[in-house]
Amino acid sequence: MNDVVLITGATSGFGRAAARRFAKEGWSLILAGRRQERLQELKEELSQVVPVHTVALDVRDAEAVKQAIADLPGEFRPIKSLINNAGLALAPKPSQEVDLADWHTMIDTNVTGLVNVTHAVLPSLIEVGKGASIVNLGSVAGQWPYPGGHVYGATKAFVQQFTYNLRCDLLGTGVRVTDIAPGMAETEFTLVRTGGDQAASDKLYSGTTPLEPEDIAELIYYTASLPAHININRLEVMPTRQAWSAFAIDRD
Numbered sequence: 092m093n094d095v096v097l098i099t100g101a102t103s104g105f106g107r108a109a110a111r112r113f114a115k116e117g118w119s120l121i122l123a124g125r126r127q128e129r130l131q132e133l134k135e136e137l138s139q140v141v142p143v144h145t146v147a148l149d150v151r152d153a154e155a156v157k158q159a160i161a162d163l164p165g166e167f168r169p170i171k172s173l174i175n176n177a178g179l180a181l182a183p184k185p186s187q188e189v190d191l192a193d194w195h196t197m198i199d200t201n202v203t204g205l206v207n208v209t210h211a212v213l214p215s216l217i218e219v220g221k222g223a224s225i226v227n228l229g230s231v232a233g234q235w236p237y238p239g240g241h242v243y244g245a246t247k248a249f250v251q252q253f254t255y256n257l258r259c260d261l262l263g264t265g266v267r268v269t270d271i272a273p274g275m276a277e278t279e280f281t282l283v284r285t286g287g288d289q290a291a292s293d294k295l296y297s298g299t300t301p302l303e304p305e306d307i308a309e310l311i312y313y314t315a316s317l318p319a320h321i322n323i324n325r326l327e328v329m330p331t332r333q334a335w336s337a338f339a340i341d342r343d
């Protein structure tokens with residue numbers, strides 16, 4: 092029987108690249124995201140290689156998540172690896188100018204959505220035990236503050252601490268848990284963050300060398316396929332051409 096991976100946010104960016112990476116190694120894929128057409132396209136591409144089950148799913152909907160896991164066909168269980176990748180940033184402007192609804196959307200997706208999926212999949216991962224893994228997509232924003240990071244960075248700090256706390260509870264089950272925290276990577280992330288501003292997205296990535304979705308997919312696969320006795324707790328990765336900056340000072 093193939094190993095089974097569930098990837099949330101498989102319709103774009105890191106999630107789609109990870110789907111291709113796991114397929115290359117013969118894993119059966121459960122691919123989730125809201126955009127049905129994108130899921131269908133990916134299914135057509137990858138089911139040539141491995142069994143693929145797609146689920147059009149909003150991770151914010153706890154009941155739908157629970158039902159989707161309960162309805163998995165027999166050949167897609169138990170799940171050996173959960174890639175909690177679905178997420179988004181919104182409103183790259185000062186906190187005092189942000190719509191409250193945008194803060195709620197980030198919390199509902201990056202925090203509530205991530206715990207919804209984790210809660211639903213944990214029994215399956217524990218059934219697999221040794222060698223099973225959860226890979227959570229955090230961010231450098233969870234560790235390092237920056238202007239306009241507000242609730243996005245806070246949700247990713249949650250992801251880091253939830254990862255560590257899960258590790259404590261899962262000790263003895265064999266299930267590994269990792270927070271992969273990328274820096275700047277070129278995906279649809281900035282397009283979503285800017286409300287569809289393609290020029291703003293292009294500008295951010297131009298003249299430098301951001302991470303590619305395939306770079307992160309490689310790290311996700313690496314983390315999930317390490318020998319069963321190794322747990323990477325947190326993996327922070329930036330483009331070589333990105334670093335921190337000095338403290339900002341308000342002056343007279």
Ligand SMILES: NC(=O)c1ccc[n+]([C@@H]2O[C@H](COP(=O)([O-])OP(=O)(O)OC[C@H]3O[C@@H](n4cnc5c(N)ncnc54)[C@H](OP(=O)(O)O)[C@@H]3O)[C@@H](O)[C@H]2O)c1
Binds near residue numbers: 103230280
């Ligand atoms: N790109 C970066 O610079 C960067 C850096 C650090 C961390 N990250 C994190 O990496 C993860 C993937 O981001 P990405 O860069 O690959 O961005 P992306 O290209 O915009 O992909 C985001 C994915 O999340 C899914 N998603 C969003 N809201 C969802 C919801 N409510 N329910 C289900 N799926 C949902 C989207 O699918 P649908 O729209 O089809 O639902 C999409 O597949 C995110 O957690 C992000 O915070 C990104």
